[in-house]
Amino acid sequence: MAYVNTLNHYLLPAINRSRDYLAICKIKVVLMLVITAWVGIALAPDMSRTWLQQVMSLVGIGALSASAAAINHVVDRNIDKQMARTRHRPVATERLSASHAVAFALILALLGTFTIVVFSNWLCAWFTLASLVGYAVIYTYYLKRATPQNIVIGGLAGAMPPLLGWLSETGALMAEPWLLVMIIFTWTPPHFWALAIARRNDYARANIPMLPVTHGVEFTKLCILVYTVLLTLVCVLPYLIGMSGGVYLGVACILNGMFLLKAFELYRNGTDLMAMSLFRFSIVHLLVLFVALFIDKWV
Ligand code: HEM
Numbered sequence: 001m002a003y004v005n006t007l008n009h010y011l012l013p014a015i016n017r018s019r020d021y022l023a024i025c026k027i028k029v030v031l032m033l034v035i036t037a038w039v040g041i042a043l044a045p046d047m048s049r050t051w052l053q054q055v056m057s058l059v060g061i062g063a064l065s066a067s068a069a070a071i072n073h074v075v076d077r078n079i080d081k082q083m084a085r086t087r088h089r090p091v092a093t094e095r096l097s098a099s100h101a102v103a104f105a106l107i108l109a110l111l112g113t114f115t116i117v118v119f120s121n122w123l124c125a126w127f128t129l130a131s132l133v134g135y136a137v138i139y140t141y142y143l144k145r146a147t148p149q150n151i152v153i154g155g156l157a158g159a160m161p162p163l164l165g166w167l168s169e170t171g172a173l174m175a176e177p178w179l180l181v182m183i184i185f186t187w188t189p190p191h192f193w194a195l196a197i198a199r200r201n202d203y204a205r206a207n208i209p210m211l212p213v214t215h216g217v218e219f220t221k222l223c224i225l226v227y228t229v230l231l232t233l234v235c236v237l238p239y240l241i242g243m244s245g246g247v248y249l250g251v252a253c254i255l256n257g258m259f260l261l262k263a264f265e266l267y268r269n270g271t272d273l274m275a276m277s278l279f280r281f282s283i284v285h286l287l288v289l290f291v292a293l294f295i296d297k298w299v
């Protein structure tokens with residue numbers, strides 16, 4: 001009996017609370033950001049750094065990304081309350097207080113910055129902090145509410161991790177990692193606008209000027225197609241400058257061919273279901289593309 005009481009009074013609330021803290025980190029998105037940062041490390045010139053230094057750099061970048069996501073949950077709590085997709089979030093439902101979430105984000109930001117400075121360098125720390133501000137403040141606080149181009153401009157913050165990984169390794173700004181940033185930058189609009197089409201009523205209710213709300217679904221489908229063509233072209237650049245080889249190029253061609261087909265189908269007579277299918281595909285696309293960049297380096 002005493003055992004059951006301990007479980008009910010202490011353990012279960014502690015587990016639920018940890019789940020809430022994990023949820024505000026947007027853990028799956030952060031995992032993907034860390035994978036792209038890891039590829040940035042793998043493709044950088046060999047600096048003979050230890051595994052520990054590399055892993056801890058990724059931990060630092062992940063912690064600052066999670067901190068940015070937690071701040072996004074606080075700043076957006078009133079919007080999140082109005083949207084079906086987000087209304088169950090911990091801060092929106094007030095299961096987790098905004099002040100606790102802010103304190104958590106601050107601790108993550110401090111630990112993350114400390115880790116990057118100790119195991120990498122200040123340049124990487126400054127760029128990662130700038131990405132945090134880009135997402136949590138410039139995109140979430142301002143752009144998201146101000147313009148339908150919000151995710152195009154704000155997308156730069158989420159596109160930075162390959163550069164952050166490269167910087168953590170080399171401590172120097174070079175041209176090559178910017179190509180990887182450009183890939184994610186051009187990938188973001190089709191990734192997000194596909195979801196925004198399916199969830200346009202949510203955004204309209206919350207008064208957020210997402211492209212399908214301000215310019216309609218047909219125009220958004222056209223923009224998705226245009227950005228997918230751009231993405232296809234940008235994806236060839238790592239091969240053209242000799243940063244990646246045939247394995248990467250082959251995988252990129254197949255993935256982008258599929259992306260183009262899906263974007264074209266959506267443009268011609270797409271339903272909300274097809275838009276969601278494109279959104280899900282975009283995530284698989286980016287994951288496989290970056291795994292291919294990694295494998296290509298070692299074959
Ligand atoms: C401004 C840029 C971006 C916007 C507006 C955006 C928006 C979104 C939204 C609204 C979702 C749905 C989340 C949910 O179901 O609650 C999502 C999911 C996701 N995004 Fe993005 N995204 C952006 C950039 C990125 C980047 C740069 C990455 C990775 C490199 C990424 C990876 C993912 C992943 C992995 C998911 C699935 C998460 C899950 O299943 O829980 N996103 N994104």
Ligand SMILES: CC(C)=CCC/C(C)=C/CC/C(C)=C/COP(=O)(O)OP(=O)(O)O
Nearest residue numbers: 029064065068069128131132135157158161
């Ligand atoms: C340090 C660093 C690399 C920072 C980047 C942090 C980060 C978590 C970027 C991902 C972008 C993302 C999930 C945007 C969705 O926000 P949203 O508010 O439009 O979506 P929502 O409605 O699901 O909250």
